[in-house]
Amino acid sequence: MFKISLNIIACFKWVVDHEDIKVNPETNELVLDRAGYRISDYDRFAIEEAVALSEQYGGSTTAVTVGFPAAKKSLKDALARGPEKAIFINDPAFANLEPSQTAAILAQSINNQEFDLIICGEGSGDLYAQQVGPRLAEHLNIPCASFVRKITIEGRELIAERRVDEGIEIISMPLPALVTVLPEINSPRVPGLKDTLAASKKPVVEITGSDLEETVPCLETVEIKATTMERNCEKFDANEDDLKRFVEVLLRAGVID
Amino acid sequence: MAGVWVFAENYEHGLELLQIGRSLADKTGVELTAFACGDKEVGQQYIYYGAHQVFILPPLAEDQPLETYVPAIAEVARQEDPDIFLFAATLRGKEIAARVAARLNTGLCSECIELDIKDNKLEMKRVLYGGAALQTIICKTRPQMATIPVHTFTSVTDLDNTRQGIIKEFDPISSTPVKVRDRQPRAQESGDITRSRVLVCVGRGVEKEEDLKLARELAEILGGDLACTRPIAEELHWMPQETYIGLSGQTVKPELYIGLGISGQIQHTTGIRDSRIICTINKDEDAPIFKISDYGIVGDLYKVVPFLSQELARLKKK
Ligand SMILES: Cc1cc2nc3c(=O)[nH]c(=O)nc-3n(C[C@H](O)[C@H](O)[C@H](O)COP(=O)(O)OP(=O)(O)OC[C@H]3O[C@@H](n4cnc5c(N)ncnc54)[C@H](O)[C@@H]3O)c2cc1C
Numbered sequence: 001m002f003k004i005s006l007n008i009i010a011c012f013k014w015v016v017d018h019e020d021i022k023v024n025p026e027t028n029e030l031v032l033d034r035a036g037y038r039i040s041d042y043d044r045f046a047i048e049e050a051v052a053l054s055e056q057y058g059g060s061t062t063a064v065t066v067g068f069p070a071a072k073k074s075l076k077d078a079l080a081r082g083p084e085k086a087i088f089i090n091d092p093a094f095a096n097l098e099p100s101q102t103a104a105i106l107a108q109s110i111n112n113q114e115f116d117l118i119i120c121g122e123g124s125g126d127l128y129a130q131q132v133g134p135r136l137a138e139h140l141n142i143p144c145a146s147f148v149r150k151i152t153i154e155g156r157e158l159i160a161e162r163r164v165d166e167g168i169e170i171i172s173m174p175l176p177a178l179v180t181v182l183p184e185i186n187s188p189r190v191p192g193l194k195d196t197l198a199a200s201k202k203p204v205v206e207i208t209g210s211d212l213e214e215t216v217p218c219l220e221t222v223e224i225k226a227t228t229m230e231r232n233c234e235k236f237d238a239n240e241d242d243l244k245r246f247v248e249v250l251l252r253a254g255v256i257d
Numbered sequence: 258m259a260g261v262w263v264f265a266e267n268y269e270h271g272l273e274l275l276q277i278g279r280s281l282a283d284k285t286g287v288e289l290t291a292f293a294c295g296d297k298e299v300g301q302q303y304i305y306y307g308a309h310q311v312f313i314l315p316p317l318a319e320d321q322p323l324e325t326y327v328p329a330i331a332e333v334a335r336q337e338d339p340d341i342f343l344f345a346a347t348l349r350g351k352e353i354a355a356r357v358a359a360r361l362n363t364g365l366c367s368e369c370i371e372l373d374i375k376d377n378k379l380e381m382k383r384v385l386y387g388g389a390a391l392q393t394i395i396c397k398t399r400p401q402m403a404t405i406p407v408h409t410f411t412s413v414t415d416l417d418n419t420r421q422g423i424i425k426e427f428d429p430i431s432s433t434p435v436k437v438r439d440r441q442p443r444a445q446e447s448g449d450i451t452r453s454r455v456l457v458c459v460g461r462g463v464e465k466e467e468d469l470k471l472a473r474e475l476a477e478i479l480g481g482d483l484a485c486t487r488p489i490a491e492e493l494h495w496m497p498q499e500t501y502i503g504l505s506g507q508t509v510k511p512e513l514y515i516g517l518g519i520s521g522q523i524q525h526t527t528g529i530r531d532s533r534i535i536c537t538i539n540k541d542e543d544a545p546i547f548k549i550s551d552y553g554i555v556g557d558l559y560k561v562v563p564f565l566s567q568e569l570a571r572l573k574k575k
Contacts, residue, residue: 016386018386018387018389018523021386021389021390030386030389030390098364099367100358100359100363100364100365103359123505126385126386127385128367128368128504129367130351130355131355131358131367133355134355134356134359135356135359137356138356138359138360139359143433143434144324144435145435146348146351159438162348163348163498164323164347164348164349165266165347165348165349166440166442166443167440167441167442167443168441169437169441170437170438170440170441171322171438172435172436173434173436174434183491217364218364218396218397218398219364219366219395219396220394220395220396220397221392221393221394222380222393222394222395224385224390224392224393225390225391226389226391227384227388227389227390227391227530229548231548231549231550231551232551232552233551233553234553235542235547235553235555236552236553236554236555237554237555237556238554238555238560238561243554243561243565243568244568246536246552247565247569247572250534250536251572253513253534255455255513255533256455256479256480256569257480
């Protein structure tokens with residue numbers, strides 16, 4: 001296959017690990033102070049796809065994240081997954097951005113980079129608003145395809161298989177373009193020790209909030225509460241008596257006839 | 258005409274948005290406008306169902322994706338400045354809403370599951386952190402935008418075919434660089450689990466594909482359908498994509514949900530929150546799913562399920 005050489009940008013977010021989220025039982029508020037962070041699961045597929053495409057067609061991958069200073073920890077992990085370099089758009093004010101701001105910040109930072117393709121996860125593991133990709137495409141005025149499960153490149157055209165509600169749509173669009181990818185698109189490689197060692201030698205470009213125009217939120221959070229599911233929590237054993245009792249309970253509840 | 262606007266890619270979801278759109282329009286004393294994609298007849302129906310105005314978007318050419326409408330939708334919204342703009346959260350609807358919001362420089366509440374008017378502002382709720390939290394937000398910019406998951410609201414019912422409304426037709430739309438090359442409808446119609454009364458849901462506790470028949474048997478006896486967790490559909494491909502429940506899959510509200518061999522990760526259980534009764538079979542008594550179950554059986558599904566099927570079949574015969 002002939003080489004095309006693609007400059008690919010993979011966007012990723014450093015998100016709170018929800019397994020670590022605790023709830024204050026009195027106020028029902030979330031306790032996040034001690035929670036760990038990780039690269040959003042969905043974005044692992046974006047990074048993998050960028051790296052796999054640049055291996056297949058030639059070229060290189062840049063991993064980009066917008067975050068607060070602690071997100072620096074994410075860079076090594078991201079770079080161990082294969083990208084050649086990273087851009088860290090970093091500011092203490094970037095801790096709780098909403099999608100419109102993240103997209104605007106990414107657009108300003110990416111605008112003067114050379115790129116053929118931007119890949120984002122379909123949504124982030126924390127907010128899962130699924131807006132940053134399409135909004136970013138609008139800011140950069142490039143074509144976009146969301147919920148993509150397969151990408152091929154033909155010359156300067158990108159062919160994508162995307163999910164729509166009735167099935168699959170196969171679209172083509174000229175590069176440069178943006179796609180958001182579904183988890184089914186690939187199986188991200190697990191970085192080994194060698195990858196992790198190599199990652200610390202890769203270049204990181206840092207951009208700070210003062211290099212960029214300020215963004216203002218459009219949304220205002222009124223409150224965030226833990227969701228509760230009040231259920232009976234009655235347990236049965238697997239012995240015959242218990243199972244018969246289980247069936248009776250269902251009958252009484254009127255859910256089976 | 259400002260007021261409340263709704264956009265859905267198909268008629269059925271349009272009727273759901275008209276229902277919520279009308280209640281918001283009535284509460285704020287404004288008018289309701291609906292978009293119809295390429296079909297004047299659909300627009301006429303929307304008026305009979307309560308829209309004051311419809312915008313008929315022109316039919317698209319075979320190679321034009323639905324997103325071709327984005328510039329036209331954003332432009333008319335910029336001119337007429339609606340207060341509220343709701344989109345059905347189909348996959349394409351979510352992309353279109355995000356792009357329209359970007360063009361209008363406004364906020365968008367994704368997958369809003371509850372909305373109401375408070376102090377003349379739209380107050381919206383959505384889940385965060387894979388379902389662990391509920392966020393309430395307002396949008397300070399105009400229009401206040403939200404995408405609404407399908408089947409969140411029932412459809413409007415009071416059809417009045419003497420209702421009159423304004424019909425505005427759009428000029429043909431010029432193409433964008435994105436072209437549709439092919440469309441592949443879903444291979445098999447797997448039924449719509451969002452409407453099932455009883456769901457038997459399988460997880461990784463089922464060891465082999467052929468063992469799905471145990472679950473299928475139970476589902477049949479209960480007159481229900483089969484659903485699954487994400488790994489069953491996405492990693493193992495044992496069941497179609499549209500039968501997995503959860504954050505990135507379907508949200509269901511059956512009368513009865515029975516989960517077999519499911520650990521109960523939040524990304525799955527957020528999709529079953531509105532079930533009336535949740536039952537679980539898991540051999541690990543500490544599995545998190547027991548905390549959100551009404552009735553949990555601690556045991557091996559390979560022993561429990563055949564027994565339950567047999568017992569239920571026996572009772573049915575009686
Ligand atoms: C961003 C993100 C989004 C996600 N979205 C979704 C989503 O929409 N839907 C979804 O389902 N998942 C989703 N997931 C995946 C989710 O986190 C879990 O990995 C998944 O739901 C686990 O599936 P499971 O319960 O089938 O398997 P497991 O977690 O492997 O659980 C299997 C269970 O079966 C039990 N078991 C084993 N053998 C038996 C037996 N013989 N009898 C009885 N019990 C047995 C075990 O005790 C165990 O509890 C998402 C994950 C992420 C990170």
